[in-house]
Structures are given as C-alpha cells and as structure tokens.
Amino acid sequence: MSDSVKVAVLGASGYSGIELLRLLLRHPNAELVAVTSRTLAGKALSAEFPRFRGVGVADSLKFTNPDTETLKATGAEIAFLALPHGVSVEYAKGLLDAGIKVIDLSADFRLRSAELYKEFYDHEHPAPDLLSEAVYALPEVRADDIKKARLIACPGCYPTSILVPLIPLLKAGLLGDAPLSVSSMSGASGAGRKESVPLLFCEVQNSVRTYSVPKHRHLSEIGQELEIAAGHPVKLTFVPHLVPTHSGICTTIFASVKPGVTLDQVGEALQTFYAGQPFVRLLGANKSPDTKNVVGTNFVDVGWAYDARAGQLILMSVEDNIGKGASGQAVQNFNLVCGFEPTAGLMNI
Numbered sequence: 069m070s071d072s073v074k075v076a077v078l079g080a081s082g083y084s085g086i087e088l089l090r091l092l093l094r095h096p097n098a099e100l101v102a103v104t105s106r107t108l109a110g111k112a113l114s115a116e117f118p119r120f121r122g123v124g125v126a127d128s129l130k131f132t133n134p135d136t137e138t139l140k141a142t143g144a145e146i147a148f149l150a151l152p153h154g155v156s157v158e159y160a161k162g163l164l165d166a167g168i169k170v171i172d173l174s175a176d177f178r179l180r181s182a183e184l185y186k187e188f189y190d191h192e193h194p195a196p197d198l199l200s201e202a203v204y205a206l207p208e209v210r211a212d213d214i215k216k217a218r219l220i221a222c223p224g225c226y227p228t229s230i231l232v233p234l235i236p237l238l239k240a241g242l243l244g245d246a247p248l249s250v251s252s253m254s255g256a257s258g259a260g261r262k263e264s265v266p267l268l269f270c271e272v273q274n275s276v277r278t279y280s281v282p283k284h285r286h287l288s289e290i291g292q293e294l295e296i297a298a299g300h301p302v303k304l305t306f307v308p309h310l311v312p313t314h315s316g317i318c319t320t321i322f323a324s325v326k327p328g329v330t331l332d333q334v335g336e337a338l339q340t341f342y343a344g345q346p347f348v349r350l351l352g353a354n355k356s357p358d359t360k361n362v363v364g365t366n367f368v369d370v371g372w373a374y375d376a377r378a379g380q381l382i383l384m385s386v387e388d389n390i391g392k393g394a395s396g397q398a399v400q401n402f403n404l405v406c407g408f409e410p411t412a413g414l415m416n417i
C-alpha cells in the first residue's frame with residue numbers, strides 16, 4: 069500500500085469511533101475520507117465534536133449514513149467498524165465485496181466457531197463463512213496473519229487485558245491445571261454511548277457493581293484464545309465490575325503454577341514473549357499497575373506477584389478500554405495491515 073491510505077470510520081459518533089477519529093485525524097499515514105452516523109448524517113464533524121475543530125479534515129468532513137455505495141464513492145480503502153455487535157456483520161460483507169478491507173471493533177468476527185457464537189450471542193451467526201476468514205487480531209500474538217488479512221476482528225476490551233498476561237505463560241507451559249479466576253473493573257465508557265438508565269451518572273457514581281455473572285459473553289473469545297495458546301481447554305471464572313470512572317480497565321488474574329515454577333521464570337517468560345513489543349509494558353514483580361498511566365494511550369501495563377501462603381500467582385494488567393482495548397488496538401492492526409511503522413499515530417501519553 070502507499071504512504072497514505074484512505075480510511076472510513078463507521079459508527080464515528082460512538083465512544084470507540086470518537087477515539088478512532090482522535091487517532092486517525094493525526095495519523096501520519098491515514099487520510100480520513102468518511103465518517104458515519106445515522107443520527108448525525110449531514111452534520112459537520114467538528115461542529116458535533118468541537119474538540120476536533122481546526123484539526124485536519126474535521127472542519128470539512130460531514131457525517132453520512134453508513135451505506136456501502138456512499139463509502140465506495142469516497143475511495144475508502146479500509147473501513148473501521150465501530151458498530152455494535154450484530155450490526156458490523158451487516159456491513160462487512162458489502163465492504164469486502166467492494167474491495168474495502170475491514171477492521172472490526174465489534175464481537176461479530178472474533179469466534180472461529182459458529183456454534184460457540186450461537187451459545188454466547190443467542191442467535192445463528194449471519195455470515196459463518198466469514199468467521200473462518202477473519203483473524204482474531206491481537207497484534208502481539210498474531211502479527212503475521214494480521215498483515216495478510218482483509219477482515220480483522222479486534223479483540224474485546226476485557227479479553228485484551230486478560231490474554232496479554234496469560235498467553236505467554238500458557239505457551240511456556242508454566243501454569244498449573246487449577247481453573248483461572250479473573251476479576252476485571254471497567255469504566256462506564258466500556259458500555260458505549262447509547263442511552264441506558266443503568267449507565268446514567270447518578271446510577272454509576274459512588275457505586276461499584278458486578279454484572280453478567282457467571283457468563284459474560286467475552287468468556288467465549290477468552291476461552292478460544294487461551295485454548296489455542298495452551299493446546300488444551302482452559303477453565304476460567306470471570307467477574308466483570310462497572311466502576312465509576314470514564315475509562316480504564318484493571319484486571320486481576322489468580323492462577324496456579326506448575327510445581328517448582330518461580331516468579332523469576334514467570335517474569336522471564338513475559339519478557340521473552342514481549343521483547344520488542346512497544347505497547348506491552350512489563351512493570352516487574354510485585355509492581356501494581358494503575359489505570360491513570362494508560363488512559364488515553366495504547367499501552368497495557370502488566371505486573372505480577374506470588375502469594376506463597378495461598379500458592380497463587382497473581383497477574384495484574386491495566387489498559388484503556390477504548391485505547392488498547394478497542395480503537396488503539398484497531399489502529400495498531402491498521403499499521404500492520406498497511407505495513408506502516410508499528411507505533412505510527414499511537415505514541416500518545
């Protein structure tokens with residue numbers, strides 16, 4: 069591909085769409101040619117989102133409806149789908165048929181098995197043929213496949229925070245057989261910008277709640293990817309929490325290790341796996357990550373510790389749910405697909 073690629077953002081008025089605009093408007097190799105929102109169609113981008121006033125094409129670009137013919141006419145080469153799950157799939161096939169590569173932020177193409185999809189999403193997958201083509205795109209794990217793909221399925225926000233610490237340890241064969249326990253906390257932007265009473269400020273502030281217990285839909289993709297890494301199914305309990313912050317995910321994983329495995333070996337396995345990876349910051353043993361250090365960035369920070377009394381390895385990670393958990397990761401995948409610098413447009417701190 070050339071030095072500059074024409075990109076469209078579908079669902080540009082949602083939280084992950086807005087974050088994509090923030091990243092793409094200043095990306096050295098991206099030319100933003102289309103932004104879609106059904107409710108804002110016809111309105112100017114920077115008039116609706118004044119933070120973008122005076123930045124790149126934001127003053128001249130108008131929202132359109134997300135129809136494929138309009139998008140084709142813009143010359144878009146890559147489309148980011150920041151659409152709800154169940155909606156992305158409606159657009160992906162038409163875009164691919166029009167020769168436009170798709171980077172999807174939703175859950176529509178993350179699972180390899182249509183049966184697993186039905187179990188967790190309660191309906192048949194509308195385009196099962198595309199499931200085998202899509203690449204589950206965790207860039208630190210599957211870069212070679214991502215570079216060749218035309219349909220990119222960006223991992224979910226919680227799964228990213230859980231898979232990053234676990235995959236290297238499973239691949240290295242360090243973890244024991246006891247089921248994994250995972251507790252994650254997310255800011256409310258993780259639930260999207262849609263109107264919803266449980267997400268009103270007065271419902272969320274000064275309060276913390278668990279939800280989707282015991283079967284959050286992200287268990288499907290987490291299980292799929294852990295099984296690939298381990299070479300066998302991995303048992304996992306996952307409890308998400310909604311916390312009264314705008315964004316940020318803090319994940320804590322409790323795991324057993326094989327007899328004789330030391331904390332140094334855990335650290336070495338992580339260091340080896342993530343050597344040269346710019347967005348995974350390994351803090352070290354007994355270091356606690358903090359969401360304030362990653363919000364607004366594409367970093368995931370990881371710490372680890374061992375509770376000798378309980379015989380538990382504790383893995384800790386933080387990320388921005390709309391950064392590395394969604395839009396940052398999508399741009400990281402865009403850089404891979406287009407052969408750009410891995411960090412292009414992403415070194416915000």
Ligand SMILES: NC(=O)C1=CN([C@@H]2O[C@H](COP(=O)(O)OP(=O)(O)OC[C@H]3O[C@@H](n4cnc5c(N)ncnc54)[C@H](OP(=O)(O)O)[C@@H]3O)[C@@H](O)[C@H]2O)C=CC1
Binds near residue numbers: 078084108173390
């Ligand atoms: N928020 C987060 O932290 C994360 C989100 N994701 C995923 O990214 C995707 C977007 O999430 P998020 O930004 O939070 O969602 P939002 O609810 O904030 O935004 C959704 C966007 O999609 C558009 N949209 C909604 N329904 C339709 C439809 N039927 N047809 C066309 N466009 C539609 C909306 O605009 P309009 O209604 O005007 O058309 C809006 O721009 C989701 O799949 C989500 O799961 C992934 C990881 C993290």
Ligand SMILES: CC(=O)N[C@@H](CCC(=O)OP(=O)(O)O)C(=O)O
Binds near residue numbers: 174175254255258260
């Ligand atoms: C706080 C909150 O509600 N979080 C969302 C995470 C959604 C998300 O980003 O995941 P997908 O990309 O798979 O939709 C949830 O638990 O459903």
